[in-house]
Amino acid sequence: MTQTGRWPRRTWLARLGPHREVDLDQAACPREIIEDAVARVGADPVRWAMELSSAVVGRILGEVPALGGGSAAVEMLRAGNEVTTVRALVALVEGQAAGPPTGEATLVGIREFVHRGIPLEQVLHGVRVGHAATTEAFLRACVELVDPRARVDEVTAISRELFSYVDDLSDAMIRAYLVEHEVWSTSAAAARADIVRSLLSGAAADVGEASRVLGYDLRRTHEAVVVWSDSANDGPRLRAAAIEVLRARGATTTLVVPVASGRLCAWGTVPRDGARRTGSWETVVQTLSSQRIQAAFGTSGDGVAGFRRSHREAERGERVEQLRREAGRAPRPATAYGDVAAVALLATDLDAAGEFVRRELGGLCVRGAPMEALRTTLYHYLGAERSLVEVARRLNVARGTVTYRVKRAQEVLGHDLDDRRFALHAALALAEEFGDAVLLPRQTNGRPGF
Numbered sequence: 001m002t003q004t005g006r007w008p009r010r011t012w013l014a015r016l017g018p019h020r021e022v023d024l025d026q027a028a029c030p031r032e033i034i035e036d037a038v039a040r041v042g043a044d045p046v047r048w049a050m051e052l053s054s055a056v057v058g059r060i061l062g063e064v065p066a067l068g069g070g071s072a073a074v075e076m077l078r079a080g081n082e083v084t085t086v087r088a089l090v091a092l093v094e095g096q097a098a099g100p101p102t103g104e105a106t107l108v109g110i111r112e113f114v115h116r117g118i119p120l121e122q123v124l125h126g127v128r129v130g131h132a133a134t135t136e137a138f139l140r141a142c143v144e145l146v147d148p149r150a151r152v153d154e155v156t157a158i159s160r161e162l163f164s165y166v167d168d169l170s171d172a173m174i175r176a177y178l179v180e181h182e183v184w185s186t187s188a189a190a191a192r193a194d195i196v197r198s199l200l201s202g203a204a205a206d207v208g209e210a211s212r213v214l215g216y217d218l219r220r221t222h223e224a225v226v227v228w229s230d231s232a233n234d235g236p237r238l239r240a241a242a243i244e245v246l247r248a249r250g251a252t253t254t255l256v257v258p259v260a261s262g263r264l265c266a267w268g269t270v271p272r273d274g275a276r277r278t279g280s281w282e283t284v285v286q287t288l289s290s291q292r293i294q295a296a297f298g299t300s301g302d303g304v305a306g307f308r309r310s311h312r313e314a315e316r317g318e319r320v321e322q323l324r325r326e327a328g329r330a331p332r333p334a335t336a337y338g339d340v341a342a343v344a345l346l347a348t349d350l351d352a353a354g355e356f357v358r359r360e361l362g363g364l365c366v367r368g369a370p371m372e373a374l375r376t377t378l379y380h381y382l383g384a385e386r387s388l389v390e391v392a393r394r395l396n397v398a399r400g401t402v403t404y405r406v407k408r409a410q411e412v413l414g415h416d417l418d419d420r421r422f423a424l425h426a427a428l429a430l431a432e433e434f435g436d437a438v439l440l441p442r443q444t445n446g447r448p449g450f
Contacts, residue, residue, distance in 0.1 A: 014045060017045070046135055064126045073260040082199075114184050115189075123177060129171065217269060224313070225314055297337060299338055353438050357439065380394050
């Protein structure tokens with residue numbers, strides 16, 4: 001570590017360290033920023049700053065969820081916040097004025113916020129939330145590590161320097177936002193995005209004029225899809241995949257609207273009767289799987305109302321997949337809303353769904369492979385109208401194994417399977433889809449839509 005500037009007065013910062021394992025190679029921001037910070041202040045303080053940044057991003061998204069928008073967008077937000085946190089640490093250590101981070105990693109998110117129509121007030125709200133959380137962590141560490149005789153002066157200095165740093169950052173972000181907004185607001189892409197937002201919000205619209213500007217006939221039958229990946233730089237690939245899978249679903253024309261980094265929404269005009277598909281569902285799955293892209297499809301609908309409803313359904317299907325991911329379930333490349341509508345609706349309030357599952361399943365909620373096998377077998381047993389042969393085929397087990405598991409599951413439940421059968425089957429379906437997310441009490445943050 002370089003012994004610079006204020007280390008003699010702020011040696012306590014050198015004692016900062018993360019509460020858990022933090023891998024410097026897993027940093028969200030550019031590697032050169034981390035390497036420079038390590039050279040200046042040491043590895044452990046930088047790991048502490050990375051850990052802090054991750055927690056701060058969670059708080060920001062909890063209070064200003066519009067700043068999210070999918071895993072890639074969250075990663076972009078994490079990268080920007082990590083830069084500001086690490087640079088703030090360096091500035092406090094070296095005791096010299098540090099200008100706000102204005103590089104690509106910090107301000108690239110501004111372009112996305114503008115394009116997604118997120119107001120500047122919400123962006124600045126996120127900055128304030130992040131500043132408060134970051135300052136709180138630094139001050140808490142100061143109180144714990146600084147000699148009581150110097151503590152008041154040090155707390156005052158830390159507060160003043162962090163305030164100045166964030167004030168400069170806010171000014172830089174405001175300037176970048178206003179410049180980007182001026183450019184974006186005059187573009188054709190902005191006009192298209194505004195029209196789509198208006199249509200999805202239910203606002204009255206001139207359908208003919210909207211169709212002309214979009215280059216897409218809103219009076220026809222539509223099928224919506226939401227396409228996403230974990231990469232922030234996947235725009236062209238996501239667009240190509242969206243068009244390809246909609247064509248496979250029978251679309252003759254398509255409309256594609258980027259929403260956030262690594263996420264876009266699209267629509268295709270499809271045959272009203274759902275016939276004449278040019279490709280199979282298996283083709284859709286293979287296309288997405290080969291590119292490590294996921295997509296959720298709504299059901300088809302007519303006119304603007306169908307355009308809007310199909311999109312809402314696609315987003316619900318996407319949410320099911322996000323919840324499955326949080327629960328550690330294997331990702332499905334393609335999700336049709338018709339296949340997950342029941343669990344999507346049941347999981348609208350995930351906390352309430354979890355309470356319902358735990359109440360209905362009782363002892364079957366215990367974690368572990370044996371109990372999971374009982375739940376899965378019972379779920380398929382009820383769905384197959386109690387056909388032992390069919391369940392054995394689905395699960396690739398012996399018929400006797402099915403018989404044993406069903407009997408054992410009923411013993412754990414403590415009541416006959418005909419008692420509250422619908423509720424039981426619904427609870428099992430939720431457990432099958434979301435696992436620990438409903439089997440164990442937990443909190444989740446919702447993700448905003450378009």
